[in-house]
Amino acid sequence: MGASFLVKNNFSNRSNIAAFVAMEMMERANILESKGKDIIHMDVGEPGFNTPSHVLKYLESIIQESSYRYTEALGMPKLREAISLHYKLWYKEEVDPGCVVVTVGASGAFILSLLAFFDVGDKVGIMSPYYPAYINALKALGIEVVIIEGNINNGYQPTLSMLKNSSLDLKGLIIASPANPTGSIIDNLEMLKISKWCGKNNIKMISDEIYHGIEYENRSNTVLSYDRKAIVVNSFSKYFSMTGWRLGWIIAPKSAIRILERLAMACFLCPPAISQLAAIKVFDDYDVLDKNVSVYKNNRDLLINLFEDIGLTNYAPPNGAFYLYVDITKISNNSADLALSLLKEVGVSCTPGIDFDRKYGKNFIRFSYGGPSDKVSEGAKRIKEWIKK
Secondary structure (H helix, E strand, O other): OOOOOOOOOOOOHHHOOOOOHHHHHHHHHHHHHHOOOOOEEOOOOOOOOOOOHHHHHHHHHHOOOOOOOOOOOOOOHHHHHHHHHHHHHHHOOOOOHHHEEEEOHHHHHHHHHHHHHOOOOOEEEEEEOOOHHHHHHHHHOOOEEEEEEOOHHHOOOOOHHHHHOOOOOOOEEEEEOOOOOOOOOOOHHHHHHHHHHHHHOOOEEEEEOOOOOOEOOOOOOOHHHOOOOOEEEEEOOOOOOOHHHOOEEEEOOHHHHHHHHHHHHHHHOOOOHHHHHHHHHHOOOHHHHHHHHHHHHHHHHHHHHHHHHOOOOOEOOOOEOOEEEEEOOOOOOOHHHHHHHHHHHHOEEOEEHHHOOOOOHHHEEEEEOOOOHHHHHHHHHHHHHHHOO
16 A cells, blocks of 8 residues: 556656555545445545535525636636735735735645746755655656655754755755644744745745644744745645635745746646635635634544553644644554554544655554544544554
8 A cells, every 4th residue: 555556668757656545545445435334534634624604605696697717827816816815814914916826726836836946856855754745746747855854853844953954955945834744833933044044045945834724822924924935835625624626826926927827827727717716705704714623623632632541642743734643653563554454443544654754654643633523533432442452
């Protein structure tokens, strides 16, 4: 599970990327579910809440009268303006709507950013553990991936001293805060230091801010607060509960927008029209979205208590997102085998750490707790009873 597929003569070397294990686990779980097995999904990173009802009601009211033709490659002007206003309300940051690029999910945003700023062979650093789709995209585009080993003491996040001592000839650095799979957050002072260091060394920084809004102690600052030349990648999927709508955005310097527009035209034509109409309205009610976050926090605390109770106390501080990345070496030396056992024997689907770290991932499992509280609670109960047998 999770091994790279074999490259045949009629495929390119760049297509030889690893499978996305979280999706494979979900597929396995779905097959069992279709056969009547009761499954608790703690595999993929998906909110347990539907798109807000006021958004759906709005679409219902306009569905017959709206046009669903191609939109501007950069996205509908009204949506770009709404995103700009979001930055002013949340971060007190002035963002020109002309610096906003609406994309086909954060995945599309990431690919466009890589195409715009890096050439084949450029070295781009990323922390380990990492979001696997980012590694695969870098490899598929011929960019050299530089894995920077994190450690639990800093939540597997980069520090200035770590970067300065690495002697890496980087063209770019990818950061994620809150991070997937750990849920850890970069300290604001450390973010400032890293931003200054990247600027001084002409290293383009891409900041994955997909889980902004899902924080439990302190709200994260956008990297734009420290570096206006950095690239922000964000999404409507997580905090806004719009995963299936496949919509994200980029914030980039004005000088890069025309390049990104041409790439967007060539790769995607434009983002989905109906998704953009929905996204314009999602900013109308933050309260309902914040209530979702309070549920995630309760789920997090429940899982922490579970693992503390059974002696699994080694994990990164889950201060954001909806993941717990747990060291399972006290009960297993193979997270893939353990994940399959949990799926088959108790119906809990989770993701082995090999998806996020090929070197040390066999020692970890990621549990996604974004689902309904009753499901997370039931999953925790099943895990606890199985481990204590």
